[in-house]
Amino acid sequence: MPKGSFAEYNATTATQITFYYDNGHDETFSIPIPSAELAPLLSQLLNQAWLTFHLVDQTVMINMAKVEKVELKPPVMELEGEGIFLNSQRVTALHRGAVGRFKVTE
Structure with missing residues:
Protein backbone atom coordinates (compact mmCIF):
# COMPACT_ATOMS: atom_id res chain seq x y z
CA MET A 1 0.00 0.00 0.00
CA PRO A 2 1.43 3.42 -0.87
CA LYS A 3 2.50 5.66 1.97
CA GLY A 4 -0.02 8.31 2.85
CA SER A 5 -2.97 6.52 1.28
CA PHE A 6 -6.40 7.00 2.84
CA ALA A 7 -6.67 3.28 3.67
CA GLU A 8 -3.45 3.35 5.69
CA TYR A 9 -4.44 6.60 7.40
CA ASN A 10 -7.90 5.28 8.20
CA ALA A 11 -6.65 1.99 9.65
CA THR A 12 -4.29 3.66 12.10
CA ASN A 23 -34.59 -5.88 16.96
CA GLY A 24 -31.93 -7.73 14.91
CA HIS A 25 -30.61 -4.70 13.00
CA ASP A 26 -27.05 -3.45 13.13
CA GLU A 27 -25.27 -0.21 12.30
CA THR A 28 -21.57 0.59 11.85
CA PHE A 29 -19.75 3.89 12.32
CA SER A 30 -16.15 4.95 11.82
CA ILE A 31 -14.90 7.31 14.51
CA PRO A 32 -11.65 9.29 14.19
CA ILE A 33 -10.12 7.89 17.39
CA PRO A 34 -7.51 5.09 17.41
CA SER A 35 -8.67 2.03 19.36
CA ALA A 36 -5.82 2.47 21.88
CA GLU A 37 -7.12 5.95 22.76
CA LEU A 38 -10.72 4.73 22.87
CA ALA A 39 -9.97 1.95 25.39
CA PRO A 40 -9.96 4.09 28.57
CA LEU A 41 -13.23 5.77 27.51
CA LEU A 42 -15.20 2.62 26.62
CA SER A 43 -16.69 1.81 30.01
CA GLN A 44 -17.91 5.36 30.48
CA LEU A 45 -19.27 5.59 26.92
CA LEU A 46 -21.13 2.27 27.01
CA ASN A 47 -22.80 3.22 30.31
CA GLN A 48 -24.32 6.37 28.77
CA ALA A 49 -28.07 6.29 28.13
CA TRP A 50 -27.52 7.74 24.63
CA LEU A 51 -24.52 8.07 22.31
CA THR A 52 -24.48 10.77 19.63
CA PHE A 53 -22.59 10.56 16.32
CA HIS A 54 -22.27 13.71 14.20
CA LEU A 55 -21.97 12.65 10.55
CA VAL A 56 -21.38 14.83 7.51
CA ASP A 57 -25.06 14.90 6.59
CA GLN A 58 -26.87 14.07 9.84
CA THR A 59 -26.65 13.46 13.57
CA VAL A 60 -27.41 9.95 14.82
CA MET A 61 -28.40 9.25 18.43
CA ILE A 62 -28.28 5.68 19.73
CA ASN A 63 -30.34 4.48 22.68
CA MET A 64 -27.89 2.18 24.48
CA ALA A 65 -30.77 0.36 26.23
CA LYS A 66 -31.64 -1.12 22.80
CA VAL A 67 -28.09 -2.34 22.07
CA GLU A 68 -27.37 -6.05 22.58
CA LYS A 69 -23.75 -6.18 21.40
CA VAL A 70 -20.94 -3.83 20.34
CA GLU A 71 -18.00 -4.80 18.09
CA LEU A 72 -14.84 -2.76 17.60
CA LYS A 73 -12.28 -2.96 14.79
CA PRO A 74 -9.35 -2.99 15.16
CA PRO A 75 -9.37 -4.95 18.44
CA VAL A 76 -8.94 -2.96 21.64
CA MET A 77 -6.14 -5.01 23.22
CA GLU A 78 -5.64 -2.39 25.94
CA LEU A 79 -8.74 -3.65 27.77
CA GLU A 80 -7.81 -5.75 30.78
CA GLY A 81 -9.46 -7.02 33.93
CA GLU A 82 -12.43 -9.04 35.06
CA GLY A 83 -14.62 -10.34 32.23
CA ILE A 84 -11.94 -9.83 29.54
CA PHE A 85 -10.80 -12.94 27.64
CA LEU A 86 -7.54 -12.59 25.69
CA ASN A 87 -6.64 -14.66 22.60
CA SER A 88 -10.28 -15.66 22.00
CA GLN A 89 -11.59 -17.07 18.73
CA ARG A 90 -15.12 -16.99 17.35
CA VAL A 91 -16.20 -20.52 16.46
CA THR A 92 -19.63 -19.76 15.02
CA ALA A 93 -21.11 -16.52 13.81
CA LEU A 94 -24.16 -15.06 15.50
CA HIS A 95 -27.35 -16.20 13.78
CA ARG A 96 -30.00 -13.49 13.91
CA GLY A 97 -33.57 -13.98 12.84
CA ALA A 98 -33.09 -17.51 11.52
CA VAL A 99 -36.14 -18.96 13.27
CA GLY A 100 -39.01 -19.16 10.78
CA ARG A 101 -37.09 -17.64 7.89
CA PHE A 102 -35.52 -20.94 6.79
CA LYS A 103 -38.11 -23.33 8.22
CA VAL A 104 -36.06 -23.71 11.42
CA THR A 105 -37.95 -24.37 14.62
CA GLU A 106 -36.84 -23.83 18.19
Missing part, protein backbone atom coordinates in the same frame (compact mmCIF):
# COMPACT_ATOMS: atom_id res chain seq x y z
CA THR A 13 -6.33 6.66 13.19
CA ALA A 14 -9.93 5.44 13.22
CA THR A 15 -11.98 2.81 14.99
CA GLN A 16 -14.96 1.05 13.45
CA ILE A 17 -17.79 0.49 15.93
CA THR A 18 -20.80 -1.74 15.17
CA PHE A 19 -23.96 -1.70 17.28
CA TYR A 20 -26.28 -4.72 17.21
CA TYR A 21 -29.79 -3.77 18.29
CA ASP A 22 -32.37 -5.89 20.09
